[in-house]
Structure formats: C-alpha cells, structure tokens
Amino acid sequence: MAIDPSLAIEQTLNGLQLGVMLFLIAAGLTLVFGIMDLINLAHGSFYMFGAYLTATFVGMFDHFGLAVLGAVACAAALGIAIELVAMRTLYQRDHLDQVLATFGLTLLANEAVKMTWGPVPIFLNPPAALDQTVTVFGIAYPAFRLAIIAVGLAVGLFLWWLIRQTRLGMLIRAGATNRTMVLALGVDIRRIFTTVFAIGAALAALAGAMAGPILAVQVGMGEEILILAFVVVVIGGIGSVRGALVGALLVGLVDTLGRILLPSALAALFDPATAAGTAGALASMSIYMLMAVVLALRPQGLFPTSR
Amino acid sequence: MRRVSTVLAAAILAVSSTAAADPLKIGMITTLSGPGAGLGIDIRDGFQLALDRLGGMLGGVVTQVVEGDDQRKPDIAVQLARRMIARDGVHIVTGIVWSNLALAVMPTVVRGDVFFISANAGPSALAGAQCNPYFFNVAWQNDNNHEAMGQVVQDRGFDNAYLMAPNYPAGRDALAGFKRFYTGGIAGEVYTPLGQLDYAAELAQLRAAAPDAVFVFYPGGMGINFVKQYEQAGLKAAIPLFGPAFSFSQDILAAVGDAALGVNNTAQWSPDLETPENQAFVAAFQTTYGRIPSLYASQGYDAALLIDSAVRAAGDRFDDDTILRATLREAAFDSVRGAFRFNTNHYPIQDFYLREVVKNDAGVLTNRVVRKVFDQHGDAYADTCGMP
Numbered sequence: 216m217a218i219d220p221s222l223a224i225e226q227t228l229n230g231l232q233l234g235v236m237l238f239l240i241a242a243g244l245t246l247v248f249g250i251m252d253l254i255n256l257a258h259g260s261f262y263m264f265g266a267y268l269t270a271t272f273v274g275m276f277d278h279f280g281l282a283v284l285g286a287v288a289c290a291a292a293l294g295i296a297i298e299l300v301a302m303r304t305l306y307q308r309d310h311l312d313q314v315l316a317t318f319g320l321t322l323l324a325n326e327a328v329k330m331t332w333g334p335v336p337i338f339l340n341p342p343a344a345l346d347q348t349v350t351v352f353g354i355a356y357p358a359f360r361l362a363i364i365a366v367g368l369a370v371g372l373f374l375w376w377l378i379r380q381t382r383l384g385m386l387i388r389a390g391a392t393n394r395t396m397v398l399a400l401g402v403d404i405r406r407i408f409t410t411v412f413a414i415g416a417a418l419a420a421l422a423g424a425m426a427g428p429i430l431a432v433q434v435g436m437g438e439e440i441l442i443l444a445f446v447v448v449v450i451g452g453i454g455s456v457r458g459a460l461v462g463a464l465l466v467g468l469v470d471t472l473g474r475i476l477l478p479s480a481l482a483a484l485f486d487p488a489t490a491a492g493t494a495g496a497l498a499s500m501s502i503y504m505l506m507a508v509v510l511a512l513r514p515q516g517l518f519p520t521s522r
Numbered sequence: 523m524r525r526v527s528t529v530l531a532a533a534i535l536a537v538s539s540t541a542a543a544d545p546l547k548i549g550m551i552t553t554l555s556g557p558g559a560g561l562g563i564d565i566r567d568g569f570q571l572a573l574d575r576l577g578g579m580l581g582g583v584v585t586q587v588v589e590g591d592d593q594r595k596p597d598i599a600v601q602l603a604r605r606m607i608a609r610d611g612v613h614i615v616t617g618i619v620w621s622n623l624a625l626a627v628m629p630t631v632v633r634g635d636v637f638f639i640s641a642n643a644g645p646s647a648l649a650g651a652q653c654n655p656y657f658f659n660v661a662w663q664n665d666n667n668h669e670a671m672g673q674v675v676q677d678r679g680f681d682n683a684y685l686m687a688p689n690y691p692a693g694r695d696a697l698a699g700f701k702r703f704y705t706g707g708i709a710g711e712v713y714t715p716l717g718q719l720d721y722a723a724e725l726a727q728l729r730a731a732a733p734d735a736v737f738v739f740y741p742g743g744m745g746i747n748f749v750k751q752y753e754q755a756g757l758k759a760a761i762p763l764f765g766p767a768f769s770f771s772q773d774i775l776a777a778v779g780d781a782a783l784g785v786n787n788t789a790q791w792s793p794d795l796e797t798p799e800n801q802a803f804v805a806a807f808q809t810t811y812g813r814i815p816s817l818y819a820s821q822g823y824d825a826a827l828l829i830d831s832a833v834r835a836a837g838d839r840f841d842d843d844t845i846l847r848a849t850l851r852e853a854a855f856d857s858v859r860g861a862f863r864f865n866t867n868h869y870p871i872q873d874f875y876l877r878e879v880v881k882n883d884a885g886v887l888t889n890r891v892v893r894k895v896f897d898q899h900g901d902a903y904a905d906t907c908g909m910p
Binding site for chain 2 (some may be wrong): 219222225226227230232233236322325329334335336337338339340346347348355359360390428429430431432433434435436438439440470472475480491492494495496498499512
C-alpha cells in the first residue's frame with residue numbers, strides 16, 4: 216500500500232509528539248535514576264498529581280498556563296518534601312528496597328488522589344486558544360499537540376542549558392559519573408540530590424499537565440506511562456538526558472509507525488480480521504523489540520554515562 | 523413490597539437458627555485500583571446499595587461480602603478467586619469487569635463448585651458450546667450492545683463504516699456483534715492494544731480512509747482518551763461517531779466533557795428508564811454516593827437482586843448447587859431495566875435501547891433513551907450451548 220505523503224507527515228508528527236511526551240517523563244526519571252542511583256516507581260505519581268492539580272487549578276484560575284505553573288510548583292515542593300522524608304533513607308539501600316518503598320508510595324498516592332478527587336476520572340480540556348486544529352504542511356493538526364511538541368523541545372533546551380552551562384549542571388554531571396569523588400571534594404551532595412529530585416518531580420508534573428487534556432485524568436494514569444518511560448531510559452542509557460530525548464523520539468516513532476505500517480503489511484498475508492488482530496499484538500510489542508535490539512548491540516544504552 | 527419481604531425474611535431468620543449460623547458469602551472480585559477502577563467501583567457500589575436496601579441480607583440470609591481488587595490483571599483475579607473459595611468459602615463469585623479475567627477465573631470457580639454471576643463480562647466463549655452450568659451473566663452477552671448499534675447504523679443508511687476496538691476477547695466480540703446487524707461497507711477495521719493511551723496515529727488513518735460513520739468500542743479510560751482526541755482532531759463535526767454504552771457511560775462522561783454531547787450509543791439500561799425499580803435505584807444511588815449511576819452500577823445492583831431472589835427461593839438449601847442453579851435460572855427478580863429472563867445459556871434475553879448523551883436540568887452530562895432498538899433480544903451463541 217502506497218502511503219500518501221501528507222499522511223506520512225501527519226504520522227511522523229504524531230510519533231514526534233508521543234516521543235516528546237515520553238521525554239518529559241523519562242528526563243526526570245533518568246536524572247534521578249542515573250545521578251542518585253534510585254529506582255523511583257513513584258515518578259508516575261508526580262505525573263498523575265500534575266494532571267489532577269492542573270485540572271483543579273484550571274477550575275480556580277481559569278487560565279491553563281497559570282494552572283500548569285501552579286501544578287509544576289506544587290509538584291516540585293512535594294518532591295522536596297518526599298525527598299527529605301522518604302527518599303533520603305533509601306539511597307544506601309539496594310534496588311529491591313527502593314522498588315518496594317517507592318511502590319508503596321505509589322499506592323499511597325493513588326489512594327490520596329481517590330480520596331481527594333474521587334474514583335471517577337475528571338475533566339481537563341486544552342485551553343480554548345489551542346482547542347482547534349491548525350494547518351501545518353497542508354494537514355489539519357490539533358494545535359494542542361503542536362504545543363506539546365514545543366513544550367517538550369523547550370524543556371530539552373532548558374535541560375541542556377542547565378546541565379551543560381551551569382554550576383549545578385556541572386555537579387550533576389560529576390555526580391552521575393563519580394559520586395564518591397564529588398563527595399570527596401566537599402560538595403554537599405545531599406542538597407544536589409534534593410534539587411535533582413525536585414526537578415524530576417516538576418518535569419513529571421509538567422508531562423502530566425500536558426498529557427491531561429488529551430488523555431484520561433484518572434487514578435493510576437502514571438503507572439501506564441511509567442513502563443514506557445523506563446523503556447526510554449533503558450534505551451537511551453541510564454542517567455543521560457540526551458539519551459532520554461533520542462530514546463523517547465525513537466520509541467514514539469517506532470510505536471506510532473508500527474501501529475500504522477504493520478496492519479497494512481500483514482493485510483497482504485492474512486484475512487482482515489486475523490491481520491488486524493495480529494498487527495495489534497505485534498504493534499504493542501514493537502517498542503520492546505526495539506529495546507531488545509538496542510540492548511543486544513549496546514548493553515549500556517545509546518548514550519551511556521561512564522561510571 | 524420489598525420492605526415487607528425484608529421484614530418477613532428477618533422474621534424467618536429470627537426463628538431459623540441454621541440460617542443465622544450460615545451466612546451467605548459473596549466473593550466480590552473487581553477492578554478497584556488503576557485504570558478501569560471506575561467500572562469496578564460502580565459495580566461494587568451498585569451491589570452494596572442493593573444489599574443495604576435489603577437490610578444486609580440476600581434472600582433473607584445474612585450476607586457477607588469478601589472484597590478483592592483484581593487490578594485488571596488475570597493472574598491476580600485467579601489468585602483472589604482461589605483464596606476466596608479455599609479460605610473464605612464463598613458460595614458465589616461476582617464483580618469481574620473484564621472478559622479476559624472472567625475467562626481466566628472460570629476453571630478455578632468450576633473446580634470449587636462455586637457460581638460465577640457476572641455483572642459485566644459476557645464473553646462469547648462462555649455463551650456457545652463452552653457454556654457452563656456454574657456461569658450466569660446478569661448484564662448482557664458481549665456482542666449484544668454492539669449488535670444494537672449495528673442495527674441503528676444500518677437503519678440510518680450508512681454504507682462505509684470504520685470500526686475500532688481494543689485487541690482482547692470483548693473487543694473482537696464487539697466488532698463481530700456490530701457486523702452481525704450492519705451489512706454495509708467497511709472502510710477499515712482496527713484493533714488497538716488494550717489500555718492504549720494515544721490514538722493520534724489511528725485517527726490520522728481513519729481520516730484518510732474517509733468513512734461515513736465511525737463505530738468504536740472503548741470502555742473506561744480508553745473511551746475518555748479516544749473521544750477527547752476524536753473531537754480535538756476535528757473529526758466529531760465531520761464524521762458521526764457511534765458506540766456501545768461503554769464508551770459513553772456515566773463513569774466517563776464527566777471526564778470527556780462536551781466532546782461526548784449528542785453522541786448516540788446503545789445499552790440495555792439507561793438512568794431515565796421509567797420502571798419504578800429503576801427510579802428507586804437511581805434516586806437511592808444518587809443519595810448514597812452523590813453521583814448518577816452508570817450502567818455498570820445498575821448491573822451490580824441487579825446481580826444482588828438476582829442472588830436475593832434465587833437464595834430466597836432456595837431457602838435453607840441455598841448451598842445445594844442443583845437447587846440454587848434452578849432458582850437462579852428462574853430470574854424471579856424485578857430488574858431495574860424492566861423485562862429480564864435467562865436464555866438456555868444463562869445469558870439474558872432483554873430489550874436494548876438507543877441512547878443519546880444530553881445535559882440534564884442541572885447541566886450534568888448523562889444519557890437519555892431515544893428509542894428501543896431490540897425487543898427481548900438474546901444472543902447468537904445460545905443455539906450451540908448444549909447445557910441440559
């Protein structure tokens with residue numbers, strides 16, 4: 216089946232947009248994972264809080280941008296609190312303890328959201344100005360999805376600046392490479408950890424705020440996307456923000472194009488119902504196959520941070 | 523009448539020491555956390571409401587509900603069923619939302635000689651040749667609501683429909699059901715992974731295929747995602763969207779918002795059905811839980827009423843499988859949806875309605891009946907069920 220060029224452009228945009236969304240979540244995850252050596256399953260909870268808080272603040276301020284800022288600030292504050300109370304005690308423990316503890320936090324967060332906002336999914340729409348389609352490259356594309364791409368790229372630039380151009384970034388890079396040496400040089404690594412954790416929480420909340428208008432804002436929404444975010448982190452190389460960006464875009468494109476191309480490829484081989492069913496099953500595996508291939512060729516991921 | 527029978531039941535209970543010593547135990551296995559929790563919570567709340575209204579007794583027997591959260595995972599549902607049967611000694615299992623979970627727990631339930639009264643999942647696999655004496659469905663066979671929508675789309679004269687569903691047993695049943703009554707052209711047939719979040723890619727393909735109608739089956743959170751994205755892509759104004767009630771049920775309407783307004787969907791029940799039982803149920807549910815019930819809540823409520831009627835008819839011998847099966851088959855309860863009876867395969871024969879998403883007087887999105895589509899409709903598989 217020949218693919219119409221405008222459709223190909225639209226699907227590439229879709230892949231980019233999914234990738235950028237994944238990058239927003241994976242960036243925070245990879246920072247925390249790589250620099251603090253902490254597996255944080257509760258990262259998805261910040262994503263969920265981001266979406267719920269944005270929905271609530273939109274109701275209060277009636278302004279989407281302000282609501283997103285409010286949600287991100289709240290999530291960062293919450294991140295600091297959780298780092299001080301809970302995460303601090305986990306750095307010296309092994310990964311299994313961290314998984315158990317942060318999984319417990321996830322359950323706690325889900326129950327808290329259920330008690331505060333109720334079990335039924337809540338409503339969050341794009342801001343009116345972006346709730347329409349715009350024409351790009353000759354195709355009608357939802358404006359809000361373009362905004363997601365823009366926000367994601369802006370965050371990428373911000374992180375590049377933060378990590379490459381600032382003193383904090385230098386310490387973060389040093390901490391990711393050799394934590395003991397940074398400690399030996401007399402840097403207060405604990406404060407860096409708190410900062411990194413807060414940045415991670417804020418990024419996850421931003422992702423949730425941007426995802427809320429197109430996805431269901433519901434209890435447990437973070438766990439669904441966290442698995443994809445971990446795939447991105449593993450593909451990109453643990454601790455590498457650049458790896459997270461490349462990995463996220465790869466996963467977004469492979470997932471989107473897999474869902475589109477597999478059905479038409481299989482339609483030539485099987486009857487429509489079988490082809491549709493098989494393609495669906497294969498498409499949901501495509502990103503895991505991508506991960507397997509990347510790991511087979513580069514076990515440390517695409518952009519390994521040396522340690 | 524119900525109050526009289528409750529009082530009577532209480533009186534009988536007071537003089538019958540055996541009944542007091544042997545409570546009826548119900549295993550409520552349903553999805554209470556994670557995505558899809560809205561459905562499970564509605565079934566549980568509906569069931570609990572009926573139990574409360576009957577004074578904590580079903581069929582005049584003190585009833586104990588053992589609750590378990592299956593997290594929408596088949597392996598956890600099986601573990602829960604095993605534990606509830608072996609440790610808690612439940613007589614009946616109910617509550618399961620998802621067809622793949624229902625199929626997974628069947629072997630455990632049957633081995634334990636326990637009845638599974640499904641308040642939602644109605645897979646075709648359990649309706650035909652594999653029908654089971656321990657399985658009853660008080661909701662519908664999976665295909666039914668889709669069959670009704672197939673009939674509606676056919677009646678409206680559409681001839682190039684685009685079909686989408688998640689890739690799991692109920693998803694395949696859905697499209698099969700739709701196509702049983704819709705015989706026009708098919709512009710495309712797409713199965714997406716269960717739990718998919720973003721449908722942008724599929725929507726672009728859909729637009730390119732230029733269908734004249736779109737039929738989707740996306741329950742719970744998937745429905746919220748899909749309907750919001752369908753509107754944001756500018757498709758709602760261009761191509762009419764149809765679906766079963768699951769994609770436009772009360773549990774997701776608030777989250778979808780005005781994107782759902784005016785969409786047609788089909789169901790066996792609607793909050794505005796004018797049976798006295800339904801009016802009482804909807805009012806009581808709103809008073810107790812502060813929200814309009816979804817069809818899942820109505821099914822949970824009916825599951826409790828069905829068990830109530832069967833246990834009452836079985837009397838002291840409700841733990842005798844043969845007797846309880848016979849009284850369950852009678853379905854001698856006043857369903858909130860109106861006329862209800864069981865087919866030979868233990869699936870319902872009932873009416874199906876076309877509904878429309880509207881705003882009620884308080885400005886809350888809800889469903890309203892447009893017309894009846896099927897009168898006393900059974901399912902396509904009952905003929906191949908060889909159950910005695």
